[in-house]
Amino acid sequence: MTVASSAAQAFRDAYGAEPTGLWAAPGRVNLIGEHTDYNDGFVLPFALPQHVVAAASPAEGTDWTVCSTFTEGSVSFGATQPGDVEGWAGYVAGIVWALQEAGFDVPPARIAFASDVPVGAGVSSSAALESATLTALVELGGLNLPVAERPALAQRAENLYVGAPTGIMDQSASIRCTEGRALFLDCRSLAVEQIPFDLAADGRAILIINSNAPHQHVDGEYGARRKSCEEAARILGVPALRDVTLDGLDAALARLDDDVTRRRVRHIVTENQRVLDTVELLRSGRIREIGPLMTASHASMRDDFEITVAQVDVAVEAALAAGAYGARMTGGGFGGCVLALIDADRADETTAAVERAYAEHEFTAPTTWSAVPGPGAARLP
Numbered sequence: 001m002t003v004a005s006s007a008a009q010a011f012r013d014a015y016g017a018e019p020t021g022l023w024a025a026p027g028r029v030n031l032i033g034e035h036t037d038y039n040d041g042f043v044l045p046f047a048l049p050q051h052v053v054a055a056a057s058p059a060e061g062t063d064w065t066v067c068s069t070f071t072e073g074s075v076s077f078g079a080t081q082p083g084d085v086e087g088w089a090g091y092v093a094g095i096v097w098a099l100q101e102a103g104f105d106v107p108p109a110r111i112a113f114a115s116d117v118p119v120g121a122g123v124s125s126s127a128a129l130e131s132a133t134l135t136a137l138v139e140l141g142g143l144n145l146p147v148a149e150r151p152a153l154a155q156r157a158e159n160l161y162v163g164a165p166t167g168i169m170d171q172s173a174s175i176r177c178t179e180g181r182a183l184f185l186d187c188r189s190l191a192v193e194q195i196p197f198d199l200a201a202d203g204r205a206i207l208i209i210n211s212n213a214p215h216q217h218v219d220g221e222y223g224a225r226r227k228s229c230e231e232a233a234r235i236l237g238v239p240a241l242r243d244v245t246l247d248g249l250d251a252a253l254a255r256l257d258d259d260v261t262r263r264r265v266r267h268i269v270t271e272n273q274r275v276l277d278t279v280e281l282l283r284s285g286r287i288r289e290i291g292p293l294m295t296a297s298h299a300s301m302r303d304d305f306e307i308t309v310a311q312v313d314v315a316v317e318a319a320l321a322a323g324a325y326g327a328r329m330t331g332g333g334f335g336g337c338v339l340a341l342i343d344a345d346r347a348d349e350t351t352a353a354v355e356r357a358y359a360e361h362e363f364t365a366p367t368t369w370s371a372v373p374g375p376g377a378a379r380l381p
Helices: 003-014 090-102 126-142 147-162 169-176 218-234 249-254 259-283 287-303 310-321 343-363
Strands: 021-030 045-058 063-066 073-076 109-115 183-186 192-196 204-210 326-330 339-345 365-370
Touching: 003 021, 003 045, 003 063, 003 109, 003 339, 021 109, 021 126, 021 259, 045 063, 045 365, 063 090, 073 090, 073 310, 090 126, 090 147, 109 126, 169 183, 169 339, 183 259, 192 287, 192 365, 204 343, 218 259, 218 339, 249 259, 259 287, 287 310, 287 339, 310 326, 310 339, 310 343, 339 343, 343 365
Parallel strands: 063 109
Antiparallel strands: 021 045, 045 109, 045 183, 063 073, 183 192, 204 339, 204 365, 326 339
């Protein structure tokens, strides 16, 4: 059964009726540009083929009722304030709250969700849930909310309602990505450019390796990295670390007394440049040549930003040893997934190499799949 049919069946089982429609939003991986989004920098994600699907219909009364295939029971809520609804349903309630805060008359609805986006793998299952909800409610209510403005509203829901201090990349990717492209996003201006990323035509593939070391954004480590970056920007007298150029990096580091802060700043500044360099290579169709930039990004996350864990480091090293052109952790860190750029016919060989390395370290076995860039949130036919 597909995710879409699962969502539709869950709606029928819960509400005894057919849904008005089905709306899908994808998970994402970030090709390069980690923790740069909340520093007003640059990111380059693409949408995954895995989705959260919302089967939804308008409801009588004033409440929203939600259920899913991944939990038991249902949750109903009316108008709420941040923190009133917890757990997975809090992401849905957060979208309703953010829409209301923006002045929209949000239609009460019944929604059933299904998903094949891995949870805790760093591929933005939460943003996919938010984006599917938002896309459904906007269409059900005929709300005048342009697509370009939707990611910021979904981010507001996650930041202020759920309490996760994420940047705008995840929601932008889930909503604005297009098939066969990576989304080059300027997180300050919110300008986007769809960058050609036709892996199959180049004979390449992105192998996604789920380290099975789950991560969690609503924790102290992610927030600590963000606070450190904001404090560094304050000391340096710039609006955000995006304003520190690569040429000016050494001078900026000399003004910082703390070695940890210096390393955090160095990661952000060099990572922004790696995104720009990757975009230039992809514009020229030079996919294989982005590999060293991916690997350098991982080293920076490991050594300067200190957000990797043993499982992802081992996966990167094993993939590179098996012939990958580049490999890096993707996502907020402390677990999650690794991306490896490989020849399309070497997925099995690379997977086997990572599995052997995991067995040697007595880690829980990884799971892998190949991904191509897919489309963003939309109503399903």
